[in-house]
Amino acid sequence: MKFVLLAAAALATLAAALLLGPANVPLGELTTSPIIWQLRLPRALLAFLVGGALGVSGVGLQALVRNPLADPFLLGLSGGAGLGAVVAIALHLPGPWALPLAAFVGAVGAMALVYRLGLIGGAELDPRILLLGGVAVGAFAAAIMTALVSLAEATELRNAFLWLWGGFSGASWTTVLVILVYAPLPLVVLAAAARPLDLLALGEEPAQYLGADVRRLKQLVYLSASLLTAAAVAVAGVIGFVGLIVPHICRLVWGRLHHTLFPTAFLTGGIFLAAADTVARTVVAPRELPVGIVTALLGVPLFAFLLRRWTVS
Amino acid sequence: MDRELIVAVSDLTCRYAGAPRDALRAVSLEVRASEFHALLGPNGSGKTTLLRAALGLVRPLQGRAEILGRPAGDWSRRDLARVVGVVPQREENLFPQRVHETVLLGRYPHLSLFGGVRAADRAAVERALVACDAADLADRWLWTLSGGEYQRVRLARALAQEPKLLVLDEPTVSLDLRHEMELFELVRTLVDGFGLAALMITHHVNLAARFADQILILAEGRAVARGAPAAVLTRETVERVFSWPVAIEPFDGRPQMIPLRRHPS
Numbered sequence: 001m002k003f004v005l006l007a008a009a010a011l012a013t014l015a016a017a018l019l020l021g022p023a024n025v026p027l028g029e030l031t032t033s034p035i036i037w038q039l040r041l042p043r044a045l046l047a048f049l050v051g052g053a054l055g056v057s058g059v060g061l062q063a064l065v066r067n068p069l070a071d072p073f074l075l076g077l078s079g080g081a082g083l084g085a086v087v088a089i090a091l092h093l094p095g096p097w098a099l100p101l102a103a104f105v106g107a108v109g110a111m112a113l114v115y116r117l118g119l120i121g122g123a124e125l126d127p128r129i130l131l132l133g134g135v136a137v138g139a140f141a142a143a144i145m146t147a148l149v150s151l152a153e154a155t156e157l158r159n160a161f162l163w164l165w166g167g168f169s170g171a172s173w174t175t176v177l178v179i180l181v182y183a184p185l186p187l188v189v190l191a192a193a194a195r196p197l198d199l200l201a202l203g204e205e206p207a208q209y210l211g212a213d214v215r216r217l218k219q220l221v222y223l224s225a226s227l228l229t230a231a232a233v234a235v236a237g238v239i240g241f242v243g244l245i246v247p248h249i250c251r252l253v254w255g256r257l258h259h260t261l262f263p264t265a266f267l268t269g270g271i272f273l274a275a276a277d278t279v280a281r282t283v284v285a286p287r288e289l290p291v292g293i294v295t296a297l298l299g300v301p302l303f304a305f306l307l308r309r310w311t312v313s
Numbered sequence: 314m315d316r317e318l319i320v321a322v323s324d325l326t327c328r329y330a331g332a333p334r335d336a337l338r339a340v341s342l343e344v345r346a347s348e349f350h351a352l353l354g355p356n357g358s359g360k361t362t363l364l365r366a367a368l369g370l371v372r373p374l375q376g377r378a379e380i381l382g383r384p385a386g387d388w389s390r391r392d393l394a395r396v397v398g399v400v401p402q403r404e405e406n407l408f409p410q411r412v413h414e415t416v417l418l419g420r421y422p423h424l425s426l427f428g429g430v431r432a433a434d435r436a437a438v439e440r441a442l443v444a445c446d447a448a449d450l451a452d453r454w455l456w457t458l459s460g461g462e463y464q465r466v467r468l469a470r471a472l473a474q475e476p477k478l479l480v481l482d483e484p485t486v487s488l489d490l491r492h493e494m495e496l497f498e499l500v501r502t503l504v505d506g507f508g509l510a511a512l513m514i515t516h517h518v519n520l521a522a523r524f525a526d527q528i529l530i531l532a533e534g535r536a537v538a539r540g541a542p543a544a545v546l547t548r549e550t551v552e553r554v555f556s557w558p559v560a561i562e563p564f565d566g567r568p569q570m571i572p573l574r575r576h577p578s
Contacts, residue, residue, distance in 0.1 A: 066405070066407060068407075122330070191427070192426055192427070195421050195424065196421075198418065198421070199418060199421060201405065201406075201407045201408060202404040202405055202406075202418075203401075203403070203404045203405045205370070205401055206399075206401045206404040208370060208390050209368070209394065209397075209398075209399035209401060209480075210394055210418055210419065210421055210422065210470075210474070211390050211391040211393070211394030211395075211421055211422030212390060212391075212421075213389065213390045213391070214390075251408065256407075256408035256409075256410065257414075
């Protein structure tokens with residue numbers, strides 16, 4: 001039932017994203033207009049897929065570190081991605097792929113560093129050290145990034161900052177294809193980890209007594225969630241709040257079991273980000289707001305409302 | 314016919330990385346079906362380490378720990394969870410959940426990767442709840458339970474694993490007299506009625522003496538005494554291990570310990 005509802009909402013959101021926009025497309029030309037086919041449709045799909053990836057990644061990471069404040073970007077990925085992007089901008093690396101590729105490399109580098117830090121205590125990934133390491137690596141990368149930005153020309157600076165707030169203005173069928181090729185593997189790995197993650201909520205030792213291979217579980221979930229986030233960053237920049245708030249919304253509405261949580265977080269994250277992007281490109285048309293600003297402005301009140309409803313009942 | 318040998322620990326020595334001394338030193342233990350074993354000893358004597366090593370979570374320095382004839386470290390967690398159900402001392406409850414959901418977690422080692430919960434799993438949950446006298450709690454939220462009810466539910470979860478061995482780590486801590494007695498009686502009933510083996514860490518010398526078939530006393534990582542309660546719980550042993558003067562009196566054919574005052578009035 002919930003999946004039918006969510007699927008209907010997803011279709012409605014995508015339809016709205018196709019119909020709304022600064023350029024007026026007559027209804028009769030919907031199926032032929034290049035504005036729809038080359039701009040709005042790939043952009044809406046990309047926003048949906050990135051939102052879904054961030055929602056799922058947030059669910060996985062919050063379960064992994066057993067901390068409700070965990071966000072895909074809290075583990076140092078945004079810092080690494082931002083640094084990679086700013087380096088690409090500062091070095092004037094050519095080609096349309098330079099920036100996303102550099103961001104991806106930065107994110108994966110930060111992920112590897114945090115992962116290595118998490119192993120300091122031995123072969124077991126320690127969630128507390130992962131969190132601390134993520135914050136530290138993120139701050140370090142942000143410092144270098146800010147140093148680079150402060151030395152940059154004014155237009156470059158503006159580009160870098162806009163990119164850091166995330167957006168889909170660069171969406172194309174190629175970027176949609178990239179994430180379509182890239183996301184399924186980590187998504188399947190996370191889906192397979194759904195039941196062990198339910199057990200992990202009890203603590204690591206109780207989870208092992210109930211049959212979870214906790215050590216491998218932590219490694220797989222951390223790598224899958226981080227790679228999903230890195231892919232999202234590469235095609236859309238750093239979009240905050242989706243990975244933090246969507247998992248909470250889904251948990252409040254549909255419960256804490258991961259076999260429901262993962263699909264609902266994918267659909268809810270997709271709907272949320274596709275809707276936010278539609279708002280971002282229409283409210284101040286012909287200019288655009290960075291979509292990260294819209295997700296924060298929409299997400300925080302929505303979250304506060306749900307939190308209140310939940311604590312009252 | 315010999316009862317099935319479930320846990321075989323022999324000459325087990327363990328040390329945690331960086332620790333100055335062995336946490337366990339040459340400890341042996343055998344647990345068979347339909348036996349209730351109690352593990353006694355002061356804080357820090359190695360009781361929980363023995364349990365972890367027997368279940369393959371701590372790698373032994375020397376000696377062997379086997380479950381059903383196979384080294385504990387060779388079992389996958391999932392396979393082991395179908396044979397041994399554990400009620401750990403502590404666990405977290407990050408998210409609100411209902412009793413039947415909690416007990417269903419005990420079925421996870423029996424579920425396939427992407428498969429759903431089958432009728433057989435629901436039946437096992439129901440049986441476990443009934444066996445633990447917790448069937449009427451099924452729809453309650455976990456946080457609304459009393460301490461005694463909560464422990465019965467956790468025992469039901471371990472039972473839903475359909476294990477051959479139940480392991481309980483200080484299950485009656487902070488329970489009042491009635492709930493304490495009910496829990497010991499419940500474990501005894503499961504051992505007698507279902508042929509389960511039970512291994513319980515406890516600080517209740519007297520209840521261990523009343524309910525258990527076998528007692529192992531640990532002190533500073535060494536096995537001080539092992540055997541039937543009447544053989545193990547002598548005044549000398551108990552005084553030495555717990556560093557306190559006691560008297561031992563028989564009751565119902567079992568030894569009972571009475572702690573003495575150091576400064577009688």
